[in-house]
Amino acid sequence: MELYDVTIIGGGPAGLYSAFYSGLRNMKTKIIEVQSILGGKVNIYPEKMLWDVGGQPPIQAQHFIHNLIQQAMTFEPTVCLNTKVDNITKVENYFVIATNDGKLHYSKTILVAVGGGILNPIKLDLEGAKKYEMTNLHYTILGLERFKNKTVLVSGGGNGAIDWAVELLYVAEEVIVVYRKDQLTAHEAQIEKLKAHGVKILLNAKIKKLVSNEEKTIINEVVIDNAGDEQILIVDDILICHGYNREISLTYSKEIQPELHEEYYLVSKGKCMTNIPGIFGAGDIMSYEDKVNLLIGTFQDAVLAVNSAKLFIQPDASKIGMVSSHNDMFEQKNRELLEKIYLS
């Protein structure tokens, strides 16, 4: 039986930064991620420009993930991809993690970083819509290039929809927003950008029918129910941003049931500890007052959770990790990096 100090469930930003930090704190670390790639939710917006990560110049999300992964691998954690954690139990003084491939993993502590769980986009509930997913009906954008000079209809009014509508402004010929409520619910500044570009925004409106070309391969018209009136829009692509359904991510045995908020989020008892000794959490899965569901928030949580895990295993350890400049583990690496800078 190979026993880890910390097993991180979820390889999104919170899990990745936790892996780096637990390596820094000299803990034997494993990450288990259900997807075939690391990076979590950031993979659903790979081309989005990120402006709000501290100390980071504007960067495309896909490059940001690349950097996060590189950093997470600094101390060579074990990584299990395509592996879903189904259940966690406790035996004596360690946890047993059962995964969907029938394997068991053993760990002194658990760091839950499953974010919003396994997310599936809410699909457009119209007959025949599914077949266009292969062509011009989208639930996320994996590359902006294909929308160059196109007319794109974005359905939705929350942050997901409006962030994409703003990104599309710079490549598409025309962007049209259709939203079922009487006002958009996204960040004001983003809505202002749409308005400044004169984007057509239809409120109290929803997609009623998709009209295809003769071959029935692509949608080329969309019938909108606009507050009871019908309106026909000619489009090249349709992006549906109606939110996500969350699949229950993992379960805990009866004796280690963590306290949950809204039946899903882990309630923090301070320092990203749950009510169950040895189970910690970081990132979007955590719930506490003033929680920030942003990338920067995941990093703060990761540090707190890892430090808590370290003290759980070794109560006499330093309460916080040494900063990188004082940490012996970086001595050799720093020398190599500085040599590269000064000798190049």
Ligand SMILES: Cc1cc2nc3c(=O)[nH]c(=O)nc-3n(C[C@H](O)[C@H](O)[C@H](O)COP(=O)(O)OP(=O)(O)OC[C@H]3O[C@@H](n4cnc5c(N)ncnc54)[C@H](O)[C@@H]3O)c2cc1C
């Ligand atoms: C469209 C969109 C745009 C955004 N834009 C920004 C932005 O500009 N700036 C910003 O700061 N934040 C932004 N965010 C928020 C940011 O992406 C999240 O705060 C961040 O991804 C949370 O990281 P996390 O690691 O907690 O969760 P996630 O990124 O959700 O990662 C959780 C990981 O856990 C895995 N997982 C779940 N269940 C299991 C299981 N049972 N077993 C194994 N693995 C499991 C999932 O597959 C996933 O990889 C945006 C979010 C969205 C949706």
